Every structure is written in C-alpha cells, then in structure tokens.
Amino acid sequence: MKTFSKLFVYAIGACLLGISPLSSAEDSRPTSGLERSGHFRTHLRLLTVPQKSGESKPVMRPSGTGLPPYTGYFYETPASLGCVYGLTKAVDNCNPQQVTTPPSGGSRAIAIVDACNYPTALGDLDTFSNQFGLVTPNLTVVYADGTPNCSSSDTAGWQLEASLDLQWAHAMAPNAELYLVLAKNDSTTELLKAVDLASSYVAKAGGGQVSMSWGGSEFSGESSYDTHFQTAKVVYLASAGDSPGTSWPSTSPYVVAVGGTSINRNSSTGAFLKESVWSDTGGGPSLYYSRPSYQNVVAKVGNHRGVPDVASAADPNSGAWVYNSSAYGEKGWWIVGGTSWSSPTFAGIINAAGHFAASWTAELTTIYGNLGTDDFREITNGFCGPKGGYLAAVGWDFCSGVGSNLGYSGK
Secondary structure (H helix, E strand, O other), X not given: OOOOOHHHHHHHHXXXXXXXXXXXXXXXXXXXXXXXXXXXXXXXXXEEEEOOOOOEEEOEEEHHHOOOOOOOOOOEOHHHHHHHOOOOOOOHHHOOOOOOOOOOOOOOEEEEEEEOOOOOHHHHHHHHHHHOOOOOOOEEEEEEOEOOOOOHXXXXXXXXXXXXXXXXXXXXXXXXXXXXXXXXXXXXXXXXXXXXXXXXXHHHOOOEEEEEOEEEEOOOOHHHHHHHHOOOOEEEEEEOOOOOEOEEOOOOOOOEEEEEEEEEEOOOOOOXXXXXXXXXOOEXXXXXXXXXXXXXXXXXXXXXXXXXXXXXXXXXXXXXXXXXXXXXXXXXXXXXXXXXXXXXXXXXXXXXXXXXXXXXXXXXXXXHHOOOOOOEEOOOOOEEOHHHOEEOOOOOEOOOXXXXXXXXXXX
C-alpha cells in the first residue's frame, strides 16, 4: 500500500465495508459511454477517485509501479474469481492475494464483438496472461468492414472495452480460440455486421460463444434484428446494462442476458464473504418482447421477456484487473467493472463447461432447467432497477436471473 494516495487507501477499505466514497462512472471520456441515435455504448465502468475539480479520475497503476494484485488490495484476478465461481480447487476465502491457480479448459471458439481499432490487442492480452499464469492466447483480430472510422475518443473507450472482454474470456477459458471482431464504428449497422462475421468464425470452429458487451435502450422494431443471433452452434451473450431498466440486445430472446453482481470481501483479510446484486445492473421486463417458452418456469417474469438470465461480477468497486497499453495515452493496469465484465466472463465459463449447445435456445433451456440447483449461486441480497424497485430473491429475479455461476454443470 505504498504508492496509492491516502484517499485511495481509505476508499478501498470503505468500499469493501459497503461504503462507497469512490465513484464509478461509465467510460464517457468524452463520448464513448454516451448512447447516440443509431449507435451503441459499451457497458464498461471504471473505478474512479473524486478530484477537487469535481471531476473523477480513473484508478490505475502505470506499468512502472509494480504488478497486480498488489499487497493489501483485493480486486479480482482470474484465480480469485475462478475460485469464487467454483471453477478451481476450493481454497478457503478465495483471497486474490493467496489463490494463484487460474481456471483451465476451454476449446473451440469465443468471439468478442467490439468496435474501432485496437492494434495492441495481442500484446496486451499476452501481458495479462503472463501476469496471471494463463496459457499463451490464440487470438485472431478481424476487421469486419475495412479500416475503422471512429473518433480518437471513441477508439480509446472501445480499446479498453476490448481489453476487458478478451482478457476475461481468456481467463475463464484459456484454451479456447479467441476472435476479436472489430466493427468499423459503433453504429447499429456496423456492429451487427461484426456479429455476423463473428458468428461465422465460431460456427466454423465447431461451435462456441459470441459475447457483446454493449447495447442501448430498447426500441420499437428491435425484433427485426434477431436473425443476427440465430446461427447454429453459436450461443450469444450480451451485457444487461449499467443503469436501471433494460438494454438491447440483451433483451432478445435469442441472447443470454448477463446481469451484474458485487463481490463482497472482508476489508482486512480479503476473504470472500458473499455475492450480492450490483445496484446499477440492468434488468426488468422487456418493453417489446413476449415471454419466451424457456421462461415459463418463472411465474414472476409475467408476460414479457425478463432479463437478466444469469449474473456475474460487475461492480467496479470490487472490480477486475485489466491491462491496456494505449487507451487515453495511458499504459498500465486499470480497475474495471460494469456488465461489460459479466458477459465475456460468463461466455468463458460456458465455453469451458464443454457442453457446446447446438443453439441459443438449447443453452437457455439448460440454464432455466437448472434453476434452483447447485449449478448456480442464488443471489438473495441487494436491489436494482428504477428507484431500486427490484429486489434480489430466492429463485429467479430481475436483478440476477437464476443467479451467478457455481461449477461447470448446468451451462
């Protein structure tokens, strides 16, 4: 704890006790977190420290000041989150400072769909993998429609998003082949072109997952785009969003919607205590989709598609280490959260489970068929939604779906 500011030292301890002097903001420096007409935003949050100016500064460690997880700080590593989710040999407390064995397994393919340009993707992923004891990644970067035409600010935001997506999909399924498919920009048209191309790569690999850590407000006619999520042998996952309400494409009945949780640890020892709902996670009944058949087992869904289906760590106050060498002119380790973290993490877990569902429907039917079993951790603490109106509860709920992951069964 030598090189962090006193404010940061206090803030970390307070956050782990459930107090939040830090703020966490969508990555909007200046435009990448803003939803513009006909465009989508990332669902990424940065851990930030308030400044005297009233603005907030992202928390990061430059590469010259040591390497994570850093003594005394309990942000998540591949080994610690793998321990929490039952993917590795059980170790008491799942302390990020003590557990060092990351998840193993994974095969076939995972495709990450993002936007803009990211020339250092492989180098950054290698740095992350070397630091946390992961196998050398097998990554192919593909530009879906020629040279990207994003602004510099959009590019920086999407680069950090892609770092998070790649590194945490690889963390959960290190032996899976990875594809980073980059759209020309963050418009609906270009991102869906990238989804189509990603689907073709995954299908050719014999099956796998496509992860989408972006979205926007629901809109009339959204169902007309559902054909982009119906390639055989491909399971689609999308972030449920980082604000109250629902976000498309996670509301599509052809997509596994992944909501967000908070990892609660003892502020002194780093011991894992419990998992609760992240209050900023997206969730609720869809504005336009009817309830799909696989949700008939959940009475509280009502007559509309309910999201999320599952949940995974997202709270930036208990966030993940991510390495990026170029975003916003910075080079080093960032503390990142948001449901942008949730989607690739769960995609990796599904991949490593090795069942490779023949379709999106088969995957979702399997998930709901295992509701209430030991395959998922029921999240029964916390709230989300407009005015905090949705409560975590036993069984399925609008904040965490069937719950977070436990082991490899039931996915």
